Amino acid sequence: MKFIHISDLHFQALESNNEAATSRLDFINKNYPDHNLIVTGDIADDGDKKQFDLAYKALEPFKGRIYITPGNHDFGWKGNAYSNERAKRFDKMLSIPLQQGGTFAGDNPPVVNSLMDEFDKVMLIALDTNIETNDSRIFAQGQVGKRQLSFLKTNLPKPEWKDRTKILFFHHHPFFNDDWTSVLLDAEELMQTIYKLVDVVCFGHQHVSGLWLDRDGIKYILAAGNLGYVRNDPPADTAREIIIMKGDITVKDIKFSPTST
Numbered sequence: 001m002k003f004i005h006i007s008d009l010h011f012q013a014l015e016s017n018n019e020a021a022t023s024r025l026d027f028i029n030k031n032y033p034d035h036n037l038i039v040t041g042d043i044a045d046d047g048d049k050k051q052f053d054l055a056y057k058a059l060e061p062f063k064g065r066i067y068i069t070p071g072n073h074d075f076g077w078k079g080n081a082y083s084n085e086r087a088k089r090f091d092k093m094l095s096i097p098l099q100q101g102g103t104f105a106g107d108n109p110p111v112v113n114s115l116m117d118e119f120d121k122v123m124l125i126a127l128d129t130n131i132e133t134n135d136s137r138i139f140a141q142g143q144v145g146k147r148q149l150s151f152l153k154t155n156l157p158k159p160e161w162k163d164r165t166k167i168l169f170f171h172h173h174p175f176f177n178d179d180w181t182s183v184l185l186d187a188e189e190l191m192q193t194i195y196k197l198v199d200v201v202c203f204g205h206q207h208v209s210g211l212w213l214d215r216d217g218i219k220y221i222l223a224a225g226n227l228g229y230v231r232n233d234p235p236a237d238t239a240r241e242i243i244i245m246k247g248d249i250t251v252k253d254i255k256f257s258p259t260s261t
Contacts, residue, residue, distance in 0.1 A: 001036070001115060001120050001122055002035040003036045003242040004028055004035045004037055004241055004242070005169075005224050005239065007041060008041070008071070008226035008228065008230070009043050010045045010228040010229075012045045020227070020228050020229045021228035022058050023256075025227075032254070038067050038124070039067070040069055040203050040204040041070050041071025041073075042171065042205070043059075043071070043090075044090075046073055046079065047077065047089060052089060053093065055093075055094065060097075063097075063099055066098050067124050069111075069129075070171065071130070072140050074086065082131065082134060088105045090104065091104060095111075107145065107147055108147075109148060110125050110127050112126075114164070121165070122167065124167050126169055127144055129142035130142065130171070131143045141172070141183050142171060149186065152190075152194060165244050167198075167201075168198045170203055173187075174201065174203060197217075199249060200221075201222065207233045209223055209238065219249055224240065227239075239254050
């Protein structure tokens with residue numbers, strides 16, 4: 001079973017501003033037609049209807065094999081303050097039509113999808129790490145929250161989950177504390193909860209790619225750079241491929257072609 005992890009597309013209302021994101025998505029769709037796509041938030045730049053509309057059109061070719069989670073820019077204007085209207089719009093215009101399998105607005109449990117082929121059983125667990133607050137000082141920070149943590153504590157140790165390869169994905173950084181604006185407030189409790197119970201963790205948010213092996217009891221922890229061009233951050237020139245075969249996991253970079261810039 002094969003996956004590609006990307007993040008932070010930051011679709012904007014002006015179509016010409018989305019050329020980097022759309023060209024990279026076209027490249028993935030053309031060259032990796034059998035891969036599932038994991039997108040760890042900030043699909044839109046501030047939750048505007050036009051932005052979500054353009055994002056959906058670009059992501060529609062992946063319908064049925066795409067798994068998303070929201071970022072602070074999806075749920076708030078310029079990522080600064082939570083908007084219930086934008087959160088519901090994310091579900092209405094992306095989660096539901098892309099057949100995500102669940103919704104995120106409000107205090108919901110994680111969205112779980114179970115995939116199976118002749119060799120493997122894979123559990124995809126999507127968390128919403130946005131804080132529902134109008135305080136712009138803390139909104140860009142993240143929090144898993146008691147309900148999602150309780151779900152993980154209850155279900156991850158279950159015997160029927162043990163034979164599955166588990167990929168947990170969300171938007172905010174789970175252990176970076178150098179930037180107070182992007183810290184995951186309950187990161188320590190999250191990492192204690194998933195210790196040796198999850199195989200792969202994926203996230204985005206800071207627009208910096210990273211890979212950690214065998215950290216905090218997790219085989220692979222993956223950070224994705226931004227797929228779109230935003231705030232003078234050039235778009236990432238690579239994404240990560242996750243290959244699961246008979247329980248073995250391989251992670252490697254895929255490089256976008258020069259025409260994807």
